[in-house]
Amino acid sequence: MVIKKQYQSDIEMIMAKRHDNGGDYWTTPDRRLIKGSPFNTLNCAFLLLELGMDRTEPVLKETADLILSSWREDGRFKLSPQGAIYPCHTINAARTLCHLGYASDNRLGRTFDHLLEIQHSDGGWRCNKFSFGRGPETEFSNPGPTLIALDAFRFTHLLNTNESLDKAVDFLLDHWETRIPLGPCHYGIGTLFLQVAYPFVNYNLFFYVYVLSFYNKAKKDRRFLEALGVLQSKLINGKIIVERPNQKLEGFAFCKKGEPSDLGTERYHEILKNLEKI
Numbered sequence: 001m002v003i004k005k006q007y008q009s010d011i012e013m014i015m016a017k018r019h020d021n022g023g024d025y026w027t028t029p030d031r032r033l034i035k036g037s038p039f040n041t042l043n044c045a046f047l048l049l050e051l052g053m054d055r056t057e058p059v060l061k062e063t064a065d066l067i068l069s070s071w072r073e074d075g076r077f078k079l080s081p082q083g084a085i086y087p088c089h090t091i092n093a094a095r096t097l098c099h100l101g102y103a104s105d106n107r108l109g110r111t112f113d114h115l116l117e118i119q120h121s122d123g124g125w126r127c128n129k130f131s132f133g134r135g136p137e138t139e140f141s142n143p144g145p146t147l148i149a150l151d152a153f154r155f156t157h158l159l160n161t162n163e164s165l166d167k168a169v170d171f172l173l174d175h176w177e178t179r180i181p182l183g184p185c186h187y188g189i190g191t192l193f194l195q196v197a198y199p200f201v202n203y204n205l206f207f208y209v210y211v212l213s214f215y216n217k218a219k220k221d222r223r224f225l226e227a228l229g230v231l232q233s234k235l236i237n238g239k240i241i242v243e244r245p246n247q248k249l250e251g252f253a254f255c256k257k258g259e260p261s262d263l264g265t266e267r268y269h270e271i272l273k274n275l276e277k278i
Contacts, residue, residue, distance in 0.1 A: 005050045007263075010134055010252045014044055014051075015226070025063045034078040034092065037202055038246050041066060042079075042096045050199050051254060052262060065101045067093055071107050075114030082205060086116060086127040088145040095152040101157035112156060115149060116164055123167030125149050142183030143175050144203035147211055151200075154214040155216065166217040172208070175222040188237050195243040198255050198264040202208050205231055206240070210267055213274040228271070240264035 077093035124141025181188035
C-alpha cells in the first residue's frame, strides 16, 4: 500500500503525537509502549502501516527497534518497566512486529514457540489477571488476544500447517455460537462486537472475519460463513461502512463514522481473495 493524498493529514496527525506521552516514538520517558491507547507505540506503528507508510521508513524501523528492545530471551516482551509481563503484551508486540516485517526474525521465532508453549487447554490464550473477579467464564481464554495471536501467526510458516492454531480457530468459532463473555477480561459477542469497527484495534466482527479468513480451518465452517454474512449485510454499494471508530480517531479521514472506508474496503476485498484459496 502507498500513502494516498487524502490520508496525508492522518499521517501528519499521528506523527504530531509522537512525543505526546513524554518520550519518543509515542512512548513514555520510562518506555511504556502501550500507554495512551490508541496513540501508543504499538498502535501508532500499526496505524501508519495501515495508512500506507512503507515499513522501511526510518520512523517505522526505529519504532521496531524500540519494540524489539523490550524482547526477553524466553520470547516474552516487557512493554512496561514495572509490573508483570502478560501474554497479551507479548501477543500485541509480536503482531505489530509481524506487520512491520519481522515475522522471520529469530527473536520472533522464540516468541512463537513461547506462545505455543503457554497456549491454554481450550486453544486460546489468557492472562492470570482477574480484574473483574473470578467466575466460571474466567476459566476460558480471552477471545480478543487469541484473535490478535492468530493475526500474528498468519505471517509464519505455521499458517494452515499447525494443529494448535486450528484449535485456536475452533475456540473463536465456538465463541460465535456461545457469544457469552469469556476469559478473565470478559470478551463477549454482543451489540458492540457486531458493529463494524475499523481500523483493527479491538475485538469486533470485521477484525474477526478478516483474521479467520486466512485460516483454512475456518473458511468453510458454518459459523465463519454466518459471521461473514453478517458483515456483508452491512456493506453499502460493496463498501465497508465504519459503524464504530475509536473515539480518538473520529477526526481521521480513513475511518469516519457512518461513511465508506476505502482502506477498510481493501481489507474486505482481502477477505474475498483469501476465500478463493481454499
